[in-house]
Amino acid sequence: MFAGSKPVVVVGSINTDLVAHADRLPLKGETITGNSFHTFQGGKGANQAVAAAKLGAKAIMVGKVGSDSFGAESIRQLTASGVDCTHIAVEPCDSGIAVITVGTGGQNTIVVIPGANAAVTPAFIEANRDVIKTAGMVLAQLEIPMESVLRLGQICHEEDVPLMLDPAPARELPGELLSLCSWITPNETEAQFYARGTADDAHSKSSSAVAAALLKTGTHGVVLKLGELGAYIEQTGGSAFQIPSFKVAAVDSTAAGDTFNGAFAAALSAGRDVEWSGRFGSAAAAISVTRMGAQASMPKADEVMALLSGQSDVKL
Numbered sequence: 011m012f013a014g015s016k017p018v019v020v021v022g023s024i025n026t027d028l029v030a031h032a033d034r035l036p037l038k039g040e041t042i043t044g045n046s047f048h049t050f051q052g053g054k055g056a057n058q059a060v061a062a063a064k065l066g067a068k069a070i071m072v073g074k075v076g077s078d079s080f081g082a083e084s085i086r087q088l089t090a091s092g093v094d095c096t097h098i099a100v101e102p103c104d105s106g107i108a109v110i111t112v113g114t115g116g117q118n119t120i121v122v123i124p125g126a127n128a129a130v131t132p133a134f135i136e137a138n139r140d141v142i143k144t145a146g147m148v149l150a151q152l153e154i155p156m157e158s159v160l161r162l163g164q165i166c167h168e169e170d171v172p173l174m175l176d177p178a179p180a181r182e183l184p185g186e187l188l189s190l191c192s193w194i195t196p197n198e199t200e201a202q203f204y205a206r207g208t209a210d211d212a213h214s215k216s217s218s219a220v221a222a223a224l225l226k227t228g229t230h231g232v233v234l235k236l237g238e239l240g241a242y243i244e245q246t247g248g249s250a251f252q253i254p255s256f257k258v259a260a261v262d263s264t265a266a267g268d269t270f271n272g273a274f275a276a277a278l279s280a281g282r283d284v285e286w287s288g289r290f291g292s293a294a295a296a297i298s299v300t301r302m303g304a305q306a307s308m309p310k311a312d313e314v315m316a317l318l319s320g321q322s323d324v325k326l
């Protein structure tokens with residue numbers, strides 16, 4: 011479906027996820043007995059690259075792993091998922107790790123140890139300018155140093171390639187950064203963090219008011235990822251769309267947002283319109299929460315199209 015489109019280039023983190031499943035998340039200071047433990051491939055950057063690649067888009071990963079066995083396994087599995095790994099460098103240090111707890115219903119808590127992701131420097135981003143400028147869409151997140159994300163934004167602006175920033179995990183941003191983005195894609199919590207300080211309390215705002223507050227920061231488009239409530243999409247001077255959610259039995263919500271971003275970017279890069287791309291991303295994310303793991307849970311294009319075909323108002 012995406013053959014012949016310009017590549018999705020992802021600049022970001024590569025992690026190994028160490029995941030404990032339990033009946034519920036532990037309270038502060040509490041020890042509980044879990045049900046299972048799994049090692050999955052993760053990292054917000056690598057997840058978004060795999061989401062796009064599994065759907066059939068050309069996906070190129072720019073990032074770093076450590077010189078340990080986790081790093082070698084990450085490259086092996088990213089390659090197996092169809093991601094171009096020729097722009098991943100190996101640093102003489104530990105790879106990125108995420109320690110994740112998943113409770114019943116799919117909610118999670120995540121602690122990330124950056125490892126080699128902290129060595130994704132502005133100079134490394136600059137050294138990859140030639141591949142970045144080939145992108146139909148560049149995807150970034152906030153699990154690499156902030157100055158590197160800013161340098162990426164400046165390069166995208168200079169090379170006239172669109173940048174989609176997933177501002178996660180929520181952190182203070184340099185003022186210039188959002189004006190360099192074509193899209194920002196916060197979830198509910200992140201949207202409240204970035205919209206704070208505007209006239210009203212973000213908690214009490216409608217999606218359109220939160221999006222309007224974020225659009226004032228200079229970004230050209232906002233996607234609010236609302237979990238079970240779907241997504242809200244608005245562009246400066248453009249249309250706004252409420253994307254409905256899909257009713258599914260959630261097992262693990264890890265990387266649902268990453269799945270949305272990879273799918274949304276793949277569809278936009280292939281020339282699909284914003285509303286269709288949002289629905290495609292929402293359907294891909296819905297499928298991902300029915301399965302365990304980050305990259306392991308992501309669907310192929312035919313699965314997403316099958317889910318979309320059940321919605322009578324979607325033109326396939």
Ligand code: RIB
Nearest residue numbers: 025052053054108265304
């Ligand atoms: O967005 C989910 C991801 O966040 C996990 O795969 C984990 O690695 C952390 O980066």
